[in-house]
Ligand code: B12
């Protein structure tokens with residue numbers, strides 16, 4: 001069959017607002033893997049990326065003439081579903097339209113009300129997508145046939161939403177094939193990391209080597225990947241790196257894992273192997289929890305090619321860290337940054353501005369914390385009550401503040417400011433953030449750090465991008 005998988009068209013503007021030039025452009029890990037599985041099963045597969053407009057997707061549908069179109073989206077992309085479904089209906093009335101991804105998994109019944117959607121996939125799709133396609137091979141699926149496919153939601157003849165039994169999750173991630181990078185022709189050329197990783201070499205790959213996170217920070221969406229962590233073995237990841245180096249000449253890797261350094265022993269052994277197999281010349285960046293990084297660990301990461309570690313530091317106020325359920329202290333945050341910097345790692349700190357309980361005083365604690373610690377880069381994101389998070393459920397955020405923007409297409413954390421804590425104003429939060437960015441990036445010491453990149457062509461490329469040129 002011919003199957004087209006689409007990352008819902010979402011512009012850089014909608015993802016990052018006015019900060020679009022600072023944001024990243026990443027390949028869709030999820031539909032790339034599903035496409036790989038379908039292609040290996042003998043189907044013809046085509047992928048479209050989020051940068052394609054709905055009209056461009058329509059053109060691709062006309063030329064590829066798919067039997068099935070599948071679209072993936074998170075919450076901010078969900079607002080485009082009615083237009084996308086209408087476009088599919090207009091362009092290819094007989095096509096079978098399916099959806100999946102974070103938002104579909106949270107609200108399958110709501111997604112079905114859009115009309116024209118044959119099945120909404122709930123949770124991971126690797127174990128049921130082929131069953132669904134096999135069903136479609138014998139014609140338009142009937143409700144009886146759909147009822148046999150695990151992990152989906154569909155409408156029966158009377159229009160009632162039917163949920164089938166849950167699909168299996170991928171218990172051993174090593175069972176998954178390597179992504180078929182050829183499915184995205186510009187994979188190693190067209191994507192770029194966010195501005196804080198401008199110095200990492202190209203071609204660059206984005207890997208996800210684990211799923212799940214054992215913590216339950218209250219602002220974080222934990223619905224699909226869950227708390228039980230599944231990881232690829234080091235052997236699998238090393239083979240994937242070697243494959244990408246030999247075939248595509250990759251120079252750097254971004255690990256999108258939520259908590260890459262979680263298993264210290266395993267990560268240390270992985271780093272040793274990188275050096276032993278001469279893969280440590282490939283630069284990489286990853287995320288880490290502040291409570292498991294010390295100088296010794298950071299030093300080994302650095303020696304094996306890691307250039308940047310990203311921490312979800314969130315706040316310089318202990319009261320806010322507790323409110324967010326972060327289960328770390330301000331002191332741990334500071335120590336992890338200092339030790340990583342001492343080991344030669346770039347440190348990126350992600351902070352949430354305007355959290356429940358935020359006051360003028362807690363903001364000042366965050367400001368001091370940022371300016372007093374050796375962060376290389378910071379991201380200041382506005383608190384956003386995302387569907388799937390603790391604060392969103394039962395509208396708990398309403399105890400702590402007011403929603404000032406109900407348009408979820410603005411929920412990008414970067415310049416969308418949907419929530420204002422009691423006792424604060426939106427203008428205060430906006431001004432605070434603008435001033436803190438200026439104070440941080442325009443310090444003499446910070447500017448001096450940038451000078452070491454002066455001969456790095458990637459830094460120049462990033463600068464051109466920042467200035468608004470394509471590159
Ligand atoms: C890596 C990541 C990213 C990466 C790459 C995402 C990608 N397209 O691959 C980047 C940096 C681009 C990104 C961007 C954003 N992200 Co993000 N991201 C993640 C993270 C950490 C992992 C996602 C992932 O790759 N999962 C692994 C794959 C295998 O799982 P999956 O995506 O769910 O896909 C499976 C199923 O859903 C299903 N499926 C998916 N699509 C389809 C389609 C079809 C047709 C079918 C049949 C099945 C199917 O099968 C897949 C394979 O099993 C999650 C955390 C989490 N807990 O999920 C946050 C998360 C999904 N992101 C989040 C957010 C908020 C964002 C941004 C808005 C932030 C921003 N401004 O940058 C943007 C929005 C981008 C957009 N286009 O809408 C939130 C979503 C909350 C919500 N309710 O929407 C999460 C949950 C994190 C959080 N803060 O809570 N993200």
Ligand code: SF4
Pocket residue numbers: 213214215216217220221222258259312
């Ligand atoms: S914010 Fe990070 S540590 Fe907290 S639950 Fe989410 S992924 Fe895990």
